[in-house]
Amino acid sequence: MVTPVRVVIGICLVAPFVAMLWVGSYAKTDPAFIGIPFFYWYQMAWVLVSTALTMIAYKLWQRDQRARRAPQGGAAK
Template identity: 35%
Template structure:
């Protein structure tokens, strides 16, 4: 049986993108937890109180950040596979 070097980095070292993806996922949650921060009426945008448009904007931003986290995780997976010599799952070609 050959030693595949589990637990050790081989070749070119890559910085993991997983912590960045974790921050992107946690950001919308952390922004919506402190309700007293956004529990107010002003400023209004188009007549809509701050309480509502703040939450609605984080719904959109949360979707964007989830997509960005997914893209970073796929890129990180591709990097890890390439560093191991595994050519399967090149996310830029659309293969999974």
């Protein structure tokens, strides 16, 4: 079943792939950051962003699963 929470989870998981596969958006050297060309620091920034998005997706999934189990557990007692 598609719910708004699951759509957000999907977006969180797909966004890093889209960002890394769209090479034309970051295949350049400027602007440099602390002497590091844009091409490299952009990819490294996405490592951190991907970690955060994956964590958010996981927490949302856990909350969604608990919410789905709660009515079933209450009815069984």
